[in-house]
Amino acid sequence: MSELPSLHVRVWRGTPEAGDYAAYEVPRYESQTVLDVVSWIQQHLDGALAYRYACRVGMCGSCAMTVNGVPRWTCRTHVGKVAEDGNLEIGPLANFPVIRDLAVDMDPFFEKWVKAGGVFHAGATRDDPVAEIDPAAETRQIADAGIECINCAVCYAACDTVAGNPDYLGPAALNRAWTLLNDAKDTGRAAILEAVTGDGGCHSCHTMGSCAAHCPNGLNPLESIAGLKRAAARSFFGKGS
Amino acid sequence: MIRPHRRHPLWFAFILHRVSGLALALFLPAHFLMLGSVLEGAAALDAGLAWTDNLLAKIAEFGLVFLLAVHLFGGLRLMALEFLPWSPAQKTMAAASVALAVLVSGGFFLQAV
Ligand code: SF4
Ligand code: SF4
Numbered sequence: 132m133s134e135l136p137s138l139h140v141r142v143w144r145g146t147p148e149a150g151d152y153a154a155y156e157v158p159r160y161e162s163q164t165v166l167d168v169v170s171w172i173q174q175h176l177d178g179a180l181a182y183r184y185a186c187r188v189g190m191c192g193s194c195a196m197t198v199n200g201v202p203r204w205t206c207r208t209h210v211g212k213v214a215e216d217g218n219l220e221i222g223p224l225a226n227f228p229v230i231r232d233l234a235v236d237m238d239p240f241f242e243k244w245v246k247a248g249g250v251f252h253a254g255a256t257r258d259d260p261v262a263e264i265d266p267a268a269e270t271r272q273i274a275d276a277g278i279e280c281i282n283c284a285v286c287y288a289a290c291d292t293v294a295g296n297p298d299y300l301g302p303a304a305l306n307r308a309w310t311l312l313n314d315a316k317d318t319g320r321a322a323i324l325e326a327v328t329g330d331g332g333c334h335s336c337h338t339m340g341s342c343a344a345h346c347p348n349g350l351n352p353l354e355s356i357a358g359l360k361r362a363a364a365r366s367f368f369g370k371g372s
Numbered sequence: 373m374i375r376p377h378r379r380h381p382l383w384f385a386f387i388l389h390r391v392s393g394l395a396l397a398l399f400l401p402a403h404f405l406m407l408g409s410v411l412e413g414a415a416a417l418d419a420g421l422a423w424t425d426n427l428l429a430k431i432a433e434f435g436l437v438f439l440l441a442v443h444l445f446g447g448l449r450l451m452a453l454e455f456l457p458w459s460p461a462q463k464t465m466a467a468a469s470v471a472l473a474v475l476v477s478g479g480f481f482l483q484a485v
């Protein structure tokens with residue numbers, strides 16, 4: 132089966148303070164994903180390798196790593212697409228504290244999600260009638276464009292502003308805030324605008340677009356952030372909120 | 373070496389805008405110094421202007437006009453990006469802004485030589 136030349140894989144082991152890349156030879160298969168490679172190493176060569184995944188089909192957002200310098204969802208990244216002459220370098224996601232090996236601490240990412248006003252602001256109770264939402268409404272279409280986020284943090288790892296400013300909320304959290312701002316059922320408009328216009332909010336974005344270039348789901352956080360900037364400007368000039 | 377996660381058109385547009393802005397900031401004091409030499413009499417300005425006649429200065433001038441054009445169109449692109457909700461055309465706009473910059477500065481260069 133494995134007629135193909137094997138892969139030369141370097142995988143980050145340890146923590147940033149005490150760690151290094153370790154080299155492994157991994158058999159090459161057809162349709163092999165980067166996550167397959169990591170799992171093969173863990174199952175056959177080094178059972179202590181720490182990494183995360185769950186769904187293996189691009190739904191859960193837990194398997195993101197840095198592959199040859201680029202943040203990617205590893206379960207849906209084919210080796211054939213990213214290996215350079217049979218070489219793969221797999222490291223933990225950038226812009227996160229590393230727990231060990233390929234597992235990073237995602238807490239700052241989700242804390243910022245909440246900080247950006249990303250928790251739904253309910254205005255109705257179970258006793259109220261179900262809100263009717265027109266799928267063709269403009270705001271609904273805008274929200275729909277951003278809601279397929281799987282929290283993989285690939286955009287967050289790709290963002291140079293996150294790297295330079297630890298307080299920056301980052302593309303995913305701001306994208307979430309933008310979808311809520313356009314959700315007719317959310318009643319927290321003022322709270323969201325307040326949350327995204329403070330220090331490290333949408334105005335910290337430098338519009339370099341690495342988030343949109345790397346989001347595996349084809350979302351465009353850059354455009355969502357531009358939307359937040361427009362909404363903030365409109366509310367500042369008193370043209371509605 | 374540009375790190376792999378930065379190799380996409382919008383990042384290049386971003387860095388071009390930054391670098392051209394910085395370079396212009398460095399150039400402007402020299403520009404004002406030259407204009408200011410008018411105060412010391414026409415001779416001082418003429419001496420400065422004569423210097424701009426040599427080829428090296430011409431090439432430098434081309435660079436400056438190029439930077440100005442890059443920064444101008446880069447700025448227009450940014451404002452369009454942030455204030456008009458028509459985003460998927462960003463990449464095209466980034467490319468177009470550079471193309472226009474080349475055109476304008478190229479025109480200047482041809483006229484100068
Ligand atoms: S556009 Fe904004 S959020 Fe996206 S990578 Fe650039 S700075 Fe980060
Ligand atoms: S916006 Fe895209 S890259 Fe960012 S967390 Fe969501 S799915 Fe991942």
Ligand code: FES
Nearest residue numbers: 187191192194206
């Ligand atoms: S394992 Fe769930 S997205 Fe990759």
